[in-house]
Each structure stands twice: as structure tokens, then as C-alpha cells.
Amino acid sequence: MYRESVLFSPLGTISDPIRDHHDGAFLHIMRHHRPRRAYLLMTEAVCAFDQLDNRYCLLGERANPGCMFIREQHPEIVDAYRLNFEALMSDLLRRIIRENPHAKVLVNLSSGTSAMKAAIYLACAAAPGRVEAIRVARPPNRTYPSLEAMYRFDPEREWQGCVDNHPG
Numbered sequence: 001m002y003r004e005s006v007l008f009s010p011l012g013t014i015s016d017p018i019r020d021h022h023d024g025a026f027l028h029i030m031r032h033h034r035p036r037r038a039y040l041l042m043t044e045a046v047c048a049f050d051q052l053d054n055r056y057c058l059l060g061e062r063a064n065p066g067c068m069f070i071r072e073q074h075p076e077i078v079d080a081y082r083l084n085f086e087a088l089m090s091d092l093l094r095r096i097i098r099e100n101p102h103a104k105v106l107v108n109l110s111s112g113t114s115a116m117k118a119a120i121y122l123a124c125a126a127a128p129g130r131v132e133a134i135r136v137a138r139p140p141n142r143t144y145p146s147l148e149a150m151y152r153f154d155p156e157r158e159w160q161g162c163v164d165n166h167p168g
Helices: 025-033 044-053 055-063 086-099 114-126 155-161
Strands: 004-010 037-042 068-073 103-108 131-134
Touching: 004 025, 004 086, 004 114, 025 055, 025 103, 025 131, 037 044, 037 055, 037 086, 044 055, 044 068, 055 068, 055 155, 086 103, 086 114, 103 114, 114 131
Parallel strands: 004 037, 004 103, 037 068, 103 131
Antiparallel strands: none
């Protein structure tokens, strides 16, 4: 049994960190699994959002205070639907396992593009036993805003309106 865990998570431009007043998959895992470190895979678009308002680490810290965030920035990933991600995901996952020899490695299978999800699933299947792949269900009747709407994202307003902050 492992005393601690770390998270490897691609980030979605539309589903993370909060949508329609519910946690996105990344934030849900931060809140409920409480990893001590989170490795965040960032594409060009996600890097832009991160630079705009620090939404991922800001709200990740609120959901899981004290967590350390490692930004895996890949601004060269422009078209995240067409790129072959197998080598990148496998290399990142192997490095995370090496850097955290006494931790369970949680892997978010619910954020990112379908190509990312497929590649990270394959990387998990080939990884040693201390990797736990996590799928997070989408809340019912959840809609997706446009990418343009994501540039108007207000982390403070979204956090205040997030129903997952008020269990029960």
C-alpha cells in the first residue's frame, strides 16, 4: 500500500477546471484523491489559458491545498486531435514513476482530446502495477461552452459557483 499519490493529468480546454458549476475531471481527482504532486500536461491552448489567469493551479490548490504543481508545457502541441501521443505519454509516465518511487501514480483518463486519452490509456496498460487509471463521469445534462467563451473564464466566479464545493 502506498502512503501517498501523485497525479498525471492532461488538461482539457473546455472541460477543465470547472464547467457548468461542476468540477472538471482534473479538479474532481484533485479534490477526492488528494495527490501530493500534480503533473499537468499543457498544450498550446492550455498554456495560453494558464498564462491568462493561472486557472488550473489556482483552483487545483483550492481543491487540494499544499499540492505541488509541475507544468508539463508543450506549446508545440497545436493540433491536439491529430498528433500521435504514444511516445510523449509513455515517456512522461515513465519519468513520473521514476521521480516518485514511493507513490501511487494516478492518471486522469477523462481530460484532453480523444488522441491523448487513447495514448495515455496505452501508457497505463504498459506501466508497472502502481499506476491507477481514473475515469471521471460527466455530470448529467452538462454542456460544453465554446473555446471563445473559455477566454472569458473567471476563476473566482467559477469557484464560488461550483456545486462540488458544497457536498450534500
